[in-house]
Amino acid sequence: MTGRSLVRARALWLRVVALAVAVVAAAGPARAYDPATTHAGLTERSVLASGLHKVLARRLNRPLGLFEPLRLREADMDEREARSLRGRLGTLDPAGGYRPAADGVASALSWIVAGSVIAGTPAERGRNLFYDPARGTGLGNAGDGAAFGHAVRSLLDDGTFRALATGTDFNLTGLPATEWLASADNDVGLAAFSRELEAAVSEADPSARGSALARALLALGGTLAVLQDAGEPAHVRNDFTGAYLGGAGDNPFDRSSAFERYVADHYGRLGVPAAAPVVARPTVMAYITAADRQGLADRTQRRFFSQGTLPEDPIVDRETTAVEVMRDARGSLAYGLPRLPRLELRKMGERRYAFDGPRRLLAYERVPGRVRFFLDDAVYADTARVLLPEIAAYGAGLVDHLFRVELAISAKDGTVTVEAHGASGALDGRVRVYAEDARGRRTELGAGAVVVTDGAARVTVAAAPPSGTRRLAAVLRGRDAAGDLVAVSESPLP
Amino acid sequence: MALAIGCGPMVETAKFPVRPDSVRPADLLGPYDGIVLDADTDRPVAGATVAASWAFERGIGLQAPLAAREVVVESGVDGRYAIPRLTDVPGAELPAGASTRLRRFTLIVYRRGHVAWRSDRRFGQTGVSARRRDFSQRGNRVRLEKWQPGFHHAEHLVFLGGGDKVRAAAAWELQPAAMELGGQEEGEKVGGGEGEGASARHVAPLDIEKLLTDDEIRGVTGFVGKFEDGKLADLPTTEFYDSRHFKAVGKPEGYDVGLRVWRLGPAASEAQYRKLLEELPGAHSTDEMGDASLRARSGDINGLAFLVRERGVVASLTCGVSQCPESAQLLKLAKLVESRLPDLPPEPVPAAPPGTGAGEGGTP
Numbered sequence: 001m002t003g004r005s006l007v008r009a010r011a012l013w014l015r016v017v018a019l020a021v022a023v024v025a026a027a028g029p030a031r032a033y034d035p036a037t038t039h040a041g042l043t044e045r046s047v048l049a050s051g052l053h054k055v056l057a058r059r060l061n062r063p064l065g066l067f068e069p070l071r072l073r074e075a076d077m078d079e080r081e082a083r084s085l086r087g088r089l090g091t092l093d094p095a096g097g098y099r100p101a102a103d104g105v106a107s108a109l110s111w112i113v114a115g116s117v118i119a120g121t122p123a124e125r126g127r128n129l130f131y132d133p134a135r136g137t138g139l140g141n142a143g144d145g146a147a148f149g150h151a152v153r154s155l156l157d158d159g160t161f162r163a164l165a166t167g168t169d170f171n172l173t174g175l176p177a178t179e180w181l182a183s184a185d186n187d188v189g190l191a192a193f194s195r196e197l198e199a200a201v202s203e204a205d206p207s208a209r210g211s212a213l214a215r216a217l218l219a220l221g222g223t224l225a226v227l228q229d230a231g232e233p234a235h236v237r238n239d240f241t242g243a244y245l246g247g248a249g250d251n252p253f254d255r256s257s258a259f260e261r262y263v264a265d266h267y268g269r270l271g272v273p274a275a276a277p278v279v280a281r282p283t284v285m286a287y288i289t290a291a292d293r294q295g296l297a298d299r300t301q302r303r304f305f306s307q308g309t310l311p312e313d314p315i316v317d318r319e320t321t322a323v324e325v326m327r328d329a330r331g332s333l334a335y336g337l338p339r340l341p342r343l344e345l346r347k348m349g350e351r352r353y354a355f356d357g358p359r360r361l362l363a364y365e366r367v368p369g370r371v372r373f374f375l376d377d378a379v380y381a382d383t384a385r386v387l388l389p390e391i392a393a394y395g396a397g398l399v400d401h402l403f404r405v406e407l408a409i410s411a412k413d414g415t416v417t418v419e420a421h422g423a424s425g426a427l428d429g430r431v432r433v434y435a436e437d438a439r440g441r442r443t444e445l446g447a448g449a450v451v452v453t454d455g456a457a458r459v460t461v462a463a464a465p466p467s468g469t470r471r472l473a474a475v476l477r478g479r480d481a482a483g484d485l486v487a488v489s490e491s492p493l494p
Numbered sequence: 495m496a497l498a499i500g501c502g503p504m505v506e507t508a509k510f511p512v513r514p515d516s517v518r519p520a521d522l523l524g525p526y527d528g529i530v531l532d533a534d535t536d537r538p539v540a541g542a543t544v545a546a547s548w549a550f551e552r553g554i555g556l557q558a559p560l561a562a563r564e565v566v567v568e569s570g571v572d573g574r575y576a577i578p579r580l581t582d583v584p585g586a587e588l589p590a591g592a593s594t595r596l597r598r599f600t601l602i603v604y605r606r607g608h609v610a611w612r613s614d615r616r617f618g619q620t621g622v623s624a625r626r627r628d629f630s631q632r633g634n635r636v637r638l639e640k641w642q643p644g645f646h647h648a649e650h651l652v653f654l655g656g657g658d659k660v661r662a663a664a665a666w667e668l669q670p671a672a673m674e675l676g677g678q679e680e681g682e683k684v685g686g687g688e689g690e691g692a693s694a695r696h697v698a699p700l701d702i703e704k705l706l707t708d709d710e711i712r713g714v715t716g717f718v719g720k721f722e723d724g725k726l727a728d729l730p731t732t733e734f735y736d737s738r739h740f741k742a743v744g745k746p747e748g749y750d751v752g753l754r755v756w757r758l759g760p761a762a763s764e765a766q767y768r769k770l771l772e773e774l775p776g777a778h779s780t781d782e783m784g785d786a787s788l789r790a791r792s793g794d795i796n797g798l799a800f801l802v803r804e805r806g807v808v809a810s811l812t813c814g815v816s817q818c819p820e821s822a823q824l825l826k827l828a829k830l831v832e833s834r835l836p837d838l839p840p841e842p843v844p845a846a847p848p849g850t851g852a853g854e855g856g857t858p
Contacts, residue, residue, distance in 0.1 A: 036549060036559050036597075044652055053675040064672040067651065069761060091559040093549035095600035095612075097655030099562070107668075109652070123553030240555070260557075265509070270615040270623045270653060 033232055034264035035117045035225075040096055041272030042228050042388065043116040043221055046395025047109060049275035055403045056108055060200065060213065061471070061490045066109040072218075073104060076211035081187065085218075088118040096269055104214075111214045115188045115221020116228070127174030128186075129229040132238045133289040133297040134335060138176035139240055172240055177297075178288055181226045188222025190284065193402070194477075194486045201473045201488040202432065206440035220402070224395045230288045230297035231391035233383070234259075234306035237335060241308060259307075262380040267388065275392035278400065282424070283483045287398045296394045302337035304383055305362050309334045310373040316345070316366065325371060345371060353378065359386055404482065407489035409433070409472045414464040416445060418474045420457040420487060427452070429478015429485075431459040436471040436490075450478060469493055502588055503550060504595040510613070510629045520631035522548070522599045526577040528634030530569040530603055530611075538573025539638055541773070542605035543663045545656050546577040549598040550589050561589045566659045569603075577601075601629070602656045604663050608638035609645070610654045617653050619645060643732065647671035665765030669758040669806075670734050700736040702755045705809075705834045706827065711740060711751055714826050715817050719745060726752055734758055748794040748814035753831065757838065759806040766808045767801040774799070774810075783829055789821075796821070798828045805835055 033039050053065035062068035074082040092099035098113035100106040106114065120126045130139035175183065184191050196219060199212035229235040234257075267273075281287045281295070289295035293302070312332035314325045322345055330340050338361060341354045345366050353360045360382040364373045405427070408419045418431050429450050434442040446461035465472060476487040508520035526546060530539040545566045552560035563586045569575045580586055588596075601613035613634075615623040628635075648671040654664055708721045719742055726737035735756050742749030756766050767786060771777050774790035774797060781787055784800030791797065796818060799810040811828045818824045 034557070036551070048648075048652070048675075053672075057672070057676060063759060064668050064761060065675055067648075067668045067672045067675075069668075091561055093547055093559060093562045093598065093600070094545065094564045094657030094660075095547040095549070095598070095602060095614075095655050097652070097661070099657060101658040101661070117559065120556070121558040123556040123558040126556035126558070257555075266625075268614055268625075269655075270612075271625065 033228060034260050035120045036093055036096060037264045037269045038260070038267065038272065039116045039120070039225055039228055040098060040113050041267060041269040042392050042395060043113045043224050044109070044269070045272050045275045045389075045392035046224060046399060047112055049278055049392065049396035050399035052399050052403065059403075059406065059489045061492075062108065062213075064107075066107065068108045069105050070108055070111060070210050070214040070217070071103065071105045071207070072100065072111070072214040073207060073211045076208050077215070084187065085118075088121045089114060091121060092117060106214070108213075108217055111217035112221040112224070115218035115223075116225040117221070118218070119188050119222035119225035126229075127172075128180035128183075129177050129226060130174055130235045130238065130240070131177035131230060131288060131297050133236060133293075133295065133301055135238075136176065136289075137238070138179070139172060139174040139238060177226050177229065177235070178285055181223060181284075181288075186222065188219045189226070190219070190223055192216075193219035193223060194484070197486050197488060198475050198477060201475045201490065202434060202442070202444075204442050209442075220399065223402075224398065227287055227296060227395055227398055228391050230295070231300050231387050231394070233300055233304040234308065236297040236301040237306045237309045239306040239308040259375070259380050259383070262377060263384050263388075266381070267384065272392070273385075273389045275396050276389040277393060279390075279393045279397040281394075281397060281401065282481075284398065284401065285483075287394050287401070296391065299390075300387065301335065303356065304387070305338065305375065307375055310362060310375070311340055313370045313372050315370055317369065329371070329373070343371070351376075359383075401482065402485075403487075405476065405480070405485055405487035407431070407474050407476060407487050409474050409489055409491040411465055411472060411493065414462065416461045416463060416465065416472060418459045418461075418476070418489075420450060420459075420476060423457060423480040423482075423485075425481030427457040427478060427480045429476050431461075431474055431476045433459075433461045433463070434473040434475075435465045435469040436473060437466075437468050438470055442473060445472075450476070465493060502590065506595055506597055508599070508631070510631065512631045513633050514628070514630045514635070516630070520599075521579075522596050523581060524577055524579040524599070524631065525582070526599075526601065526631050526634065528575060528630075528632075528636055530573045530575065530605070530636045530638060532608075533637040533639045538569070538571070539605055539608070540569055540571045540573060542569040542573075542575075542603050542608075542636075542638070543660055544569055544575040544577070545602045545604075545660045547598075547600050547602075547657065548580050548596060549600070550594060551597045552589075552591050552594045554593050557593075560591070560594055564657050566657070600655075601634075602654065602660055603636045603638065604654065604656065604660050605638055606663065606666070607641055609641055610650060610664070611636050611638055612653070612655070615653070617650065619649065623653060646674050648674045662765065663769065665769065666734075666756060666758055666762055668765070669762040670732065673733075699731045699733050700755065700757055701839065702736040702738060702753065704837045705755065705831045706738065706740075706751075706753055708740060710830055711817075711827065714823050714830070715813075717742070717749065717817055719743060719749070721751075726754065742817065746814075746816070748816035750812075750814050751817060751827070752810075752812040754810040755831075756808045757806060758808070760803055763801060763806045763808050764803070767799070770799045770808065770810060782825060784832060787828075796824055798824050800828060800832065802832065802835060805838075807835055807838075809835075 056062040056068060057065040089100055092114060098110040127139055180186050182190050193216055196212045196216035200209050200216055203209045203212055286295055289297045311329035314328035316325060325345060338356060343364060344352055348366050351363055351365050354362050360379045362373055363376045363379055364371055405420050405422045410417050416433050418433060420427055427450055430447060431450060432447040433445045435445045436442045446463040448459040448461050450457050450459055471490055471492050473490040478485060505522050508522050510520050512518050512520045530542045532539050547562055547564045550561040551557050563580060565577050565583055567575055603611040609617050613629040614626060616626050617623055647667040651664060651667055651671050721740040722743050724739045725731060726739045738753040740751040756763060758766055771788050775792040777788050777790040780789050785803045787800035789798055794815045795812050796815060797810060797812045801808050809831055811831060813824050
């Protein structure tokens, strides 16, 4: 390269950096629940309000239930998965109590909480945690400029072109959270949960079963994290550009959400309120969205504003009437709900609030030439007070939903009978039965399809447990009116 | 190709002061120091586990954990602890990245028999804890409150958090915590239901009175004096723990005999045994009885602890050198205790299998 071309390249590079800095400087506060504190606390509240402790103790022979130590062995995973999990779990703060020990041991509860935290680790995974229930879409429509700006910021943050070159950069789009939840690419989603829960009973080796249960619980936590973000207004109002990139501060890389920080600082992990009465919904997806509009995303979207979906500031001059201001403000809304109530605009420079019942919906202030709409700590406080117990209640219901079917195993006269209880409507599926010997190793004894007789769903396997059998175990993979399911159970032989 | 924008992490402004009498924010990087005290007596608490952790996060807009560093020490005989500045911790280099920030510092103090202490929150018995406002970087005073029988281990473990060492120190709480979540608590009726064999059962505190008597001690050691029987005062009796203190009347401590028994179930008893092995002064494995056993010595007191896995029991017997001048005497007393373990009242079952008619009620 000649000296002149070097100078040209340097000048071009300086322009790129100058543009990047300008773009970066335009970045603003973001809104998302803090993984290490808020997501962790919500997960704990949900799990403690659910019946999972008894499920683990009774159906899965884990006497300490949520406090049962489980070891996740890297040898039980493929290398890529082990590397990914090791890296992400290694970032966790020990103070939270959910970072596995160096030997891969953590309690059942800790694995679930860890799963809800690493669902958004690294941060770019959060792109798939958005869902707009009004449109059925994920994150998108941010515009090329915003996407480019964020790519540049990420480039400067990461310090390499790797993400841009490999196409893994965050371009402000993502899968709908509902799709991501069920995606095979989501290592802490529903697919992983079902697969690993089945393996937690069907694996021959007891250590492998322990690893599989730990993986299933990680995936349960990841599943809860998706649901929890359906209770975050910006996540259900397609609001990345507005809420995340809308302001400016001293340090262009120091961008965090005022709402997130408010919730994290005021509640932390341990201050998250207890779950409201547990919510039961007919299907997994109905916990997020459904035709009855009672999914968490539905309820959050229509009741709360996010920073980027506030009304635009209407122009006010001497000729403007209050009716015109209201018309302009309402007309600028991206979503029909929540409705903007009547505003009090007579006094200049006075902060006022619009309410939805007793709850502050947004703040506004008449300033020279316009009305300014914004969210402040008082709005955040009311928002969090209402949303957090509700999110935890939906989470508890989802956990119970995923373990809704219970299997009762009995052996008599050379046959093993497995009865399924708790299914929603007609149950269809196949049950596999395993015998466990004194060393804890399991072998498949037989399998059969679920048959409904006398109103009871059962499977009878004509096989006597071999001598030395200490325990029987069963796995049901099937479907009921509430959707696909995996049910597991273990039972000691008398 | 790489760009060099920013090097070290941003360090957030601490939400606690540098000293108790200062309004100046602390330096999250440290160093930290303070003293651990018993809240009732104001006496220093030695041997408390003190865990310090720093949490780093990264991301523009969406943020996520990036790294964490942890330092664990024990409070000294004077109750004092010192945590070095993070940059002075060997091998704890700070993570880089333009959006990388040091987000939190958390201090956790745990001593068995006390309520855990966290720098960010206070233990709340309703499951939700209030924010702590008396933590400071230097000259911090950690006042440990005594554990009360009505407190819940499950809530306490969730509150506690912590890394490997903190969790190992609190491993004995796993079993009682599991039982609480299973709907069985001290003084609570479990069982019930209808049908053959169903009966209400009262979960009483563990009672080890039958494991060892005054006469049996005299028979082994030849002691001719009297014993005043009571309980050792360091831990309260629960359904998982009980103690006996055979205090020789009119004699110095070297004539006393003490017995502690934990019935925690297989997993937690294993952890408790390991804890004794790590913490008792001069502890070393001897494996002369039970599934595992150890000997320890502190001054004029000899100790022998053993684990019985099948029963999920750990027992620790101490005997002064004046009462038990020969090591075989202590072993004989311990074997006597081991032989009586089947006489302990039945263990409360953490969770009954479906169909037995037991324990549906009482979910917290």
